[in-house]
Amino acid sequence: MTAAEAAVGSIGGALITALRRFPGREALVCGPERLTYAQVADTVARLRRAMEEAGLRPGDTVAQITRNRPAQWLVTAACYLAGFRSACLPLQGLPAAVLRDRLAAAAPALVVVDASRAAEIAGWGALGEEVVWVSDGELEGWRELGRMAGEQPPCGLGDPAPPSAVVRLGYTSGTTTGTAKAVLLSSGALCSVALMNLAQADWPAAPRVLCAEPVAGGFGSMVVPTLVRGGTFVMLETFTADGFLAAAAAHRPNVLLMMPPALRSVLAHPGADRVDWSTVDLMIYSGATLAPAEIDRAHALFGQVLCGIFGQVECPKTIALLAPHDHVSGVAGRGSSLGLPYAGMTVQIQDRSGAPCPAGEAGELCVKGPAVMDGYQGRHDADQPFRDGWLRTGDVCRMDEHGYLHYLNRLENVLDGQDGGTA
Structure with missing residues (x-):
C-alpha cells in the first residue's frame, strides 16, 4: 500500500464511527419506519454476520432488486463493512431480459429480491445453484431478510474492509438496454465522496435530510455524510x-x-x-x-x-x-x-x-x-x-x-x- 492509499479512510470506518457516536439519535426514517443509530448498528452487524455465515467472503457480490426502504441501505452498509460488493438493480423500469442479463453479469453470491417479483426472478435460471436467495418479505420456501438477521445473536460491527476493497458495483446509463457498464467503486473512493461533500457543501450542524431519490443511486452516497454529522435521513419509498x-x-x-x-x-x-x-x-x-x-x-x-x-x-x-x-x-x-x-x-x-x-x-x-x-x-x-x-x-x-x-x-x-x- 502506498502512502497515498494509506491516507484514505474507508466508508465502513466512517460509518462505524458515526453509529458509535450518536446511539440514541434517530438515523433513518421511511414512512412509519424509524430507526435509531443503535438500531442501525445492531441490524447492520447482524446482517453482516448472517451473510458471512451463509458463506460470503470479501469480494463476493450481493445483488438487491428491492424497493427504496431502509432495509436496502442496511444491506448495502453491511457490504461496506464486510468487503462485499453491493449491486443494486432497479425493481421496475428495465425489461425483464435486460434485468436478467445484468443480474447474471453481476455474478452475485447472494440476491435479495422484493417479494412481489421473487418467483419471477428466481425462475429465470440466470444464476448457479449455489446462489443464496433471500426475500425482503415472508414467502414460503424463501429465506426472509429480517428473520435472517434476527436469528443472529447480538454482535459487534467488526472491523471494516480496507480502503482498497471494492464494495460497490454502480451502473452507468443504459436504463432500457444491456449496454450499462458495472463500475467498481472502492471503500476508499466512497469515503472520499462522503467527506468531500461534507467539507465543501455547506451542511448544517445537525442535518435533517429529506431525499427525493432512491438510495440505491448516487444520492445514497449522502447517507453516510448525514450520519457523520449526527443527522437523520428521511427517504421516500416512491x-x-x-x-x-x-x-x-x-x-x-x-x-x-x-x-x-x-x-x-x-x-x-x-x-x-x-x-x-x-x-x-x-x-x-x-x-x-x-x-x-x-x-x-x-x-x-x-x-x-x-x-x-x-x-x-x-x-x-x-x-x-x-x-x-x-x-x-x-x-x-x-x-x-x-x-x-x-x-x-x-x-x-x-x-x-x-x-x-x-x-x-x-x-x-x-x-x-x-x-x-x-x-x-x-x-x-x-x-x-x-x-x-x-x-x-x-x-x-x-x-x-x-x-x-x-x-x-x-x-x-x-x-x-x-x-x-x-x-
Missing part, C-alpha cells in the same frame, strides 16, 4: 410531489436532495407555496443544470440555498460544485455552469491527444483523485477509460478563465458530427 410535500411538512428538513426532474415537479406543484420551507439551509441537486427561471422559482420557495453537484457513476458527485452564492453572483453564465472543481480532485480539459486545453477551449473533461473508480468490471485494460492516470469522462466541457466548468456535450456526439465542438 417519489411523488404530493408525498414529498407531505414529508417536508411532517419532518421540517433542513437539507433537501433531489434530481432536477423531481425538483421541477415540486416547483410546479400548486401546494408548494403552502409548505413552510423556512428550516431549509441547503438544497442539493445533481444530474443537470437549472434554467434561470427554475433558479428564481427555487430561490423564491426555499431561499438562496441551491447547491449543484456534478459527477459520474465513475466519480460519484465529486467533480464540480456550484455553491449557493454562485447561483446569485450576477456573473453571466455562472449559474448555468457546473461550478468549480472539488478540492481534493484534479480536473483538466484535454484535447484528443491528451494535452491540456487553454481556458475557454472545448475538450474532454478528465479527472484524477481519490473518488475515481477502480475501473469497469469484466473489461480489459484497453477498454478502460483511463489515459496516463486520468479518468476520461466522455463529457465535452470548457473551463472559463475563473476555473468554472461549462458542460457542452457528450464526446460521442461530437465525434459523430452532432456538435461543433473541438474535443
Whole structure:
C-alpha cells in the first residue's frame, strides 16, 4: 500500500464511527419506519454476520432488486463493512431480459429480491445453484431478510474492509438496454465522496435530510455524510410531489436532495407555496443544470440555498460544485455552469491527444483523485477509460478563465458530427 492509499479512510470506518457516536439519535426514517443509530448498528452487524455465515467472503457480490426502504441501505452498509460488493438493480423500469442479463453479469453470491417479483426472478435460471436467495418479505420456501438477521445473536460491527476493497458495483446509463457498464467503486473512493461533500457543501450542524431519490443511486452516497454529522435521513419509498410535500411538512428538513426532474415537479406543484420551507439551509441537486427561471422559482420557495453537484457513476458527485452564492453572483453564465472543481480532485480539459486545453477551449473533461473508480468490471485494460492516470469522462466541457466548468456535450456526439465542438 502506498502512502497515498494509506491516507484514505474507508466508508465502513466512517460509518462505524458515526453509529458509535450518536446511539440514541434517530438515523433513518421511511414512512412509519424509524430507526435509531443503535438500531442501525445492531441490524447492520447482524446482517453482516448472517451473510458471512451463509458463506460470503470479501469480494463476493450481493445483488438487491428491492424497493427504496431502509432495509436496502442496511444491506448495502453491511457490504461496506464486510468487503462485499453491493449491486443494486432497479425493481421496475428495465425489461425483464435486460434485468436478467445484468443480474447474471453481476455474478452475485447472494440476491435479495422484493417479494412481489421473487418467483419471477428466481425462475429465470440466470444464476448457479449455489446462489443464496433471500426475500425482503415472508414467502414460503424463501429465506426472509429480517428473520435472517434476527436469528443472529447480538454482535459487534467488526472491523471494516480496507480502503482498497471494492464494495460497490454502480451502473452507468443504459436504463432500457444491456449496454450499462458495472463500475467498481472502492471503500476508499466512497469515503472520499462522503467527506468531500461534507467539507465543501455547506451542511448544517445537525442535518435533517429529506431525499427525493432512491438510495440505491448516487444520492445514497449522502447517507453516510448525514450520519457523520449526527443527522437523520428521511427517504421516500416512491417519489411523488404530493408525498414529498407531505414529508417536508411532517419532518421540517433542513437539507433537501433531489434530481432536477423531481425538483421541477415540486416547483410546479400548486401546494408548494403552502409548505413552510423556512428550516431549509441547503438544497442539493445533481444530474443537470437549472434554467434561470427554475433558479428564481427555487430561490423564491426555499431561499438562496441551491447547491449543484456534478459527477459520474465513475466519480460519484465529486467533480464540480456550484455553491449557493454562485447561483446569485450576477456573473453571466455562472449559474448555468457546473461550478468549480472539488478540492481534493484534479480536473483538466484535454484535447484528443491528451494535452491540456487553454481556458475557454472545448475538450474532454478528465479527472484524477481519490473518488475515481477502480475501473469497469469484466473489461480489459484497453477498454478502460483511463489515459496516463486520468479518468476520461466522455463529457465535452470548457473551463472559463475563473476555473468554472461549462458542460457542452457528450464526446460521442461530437465525434459523430452532432456538435461543433473541438474535443
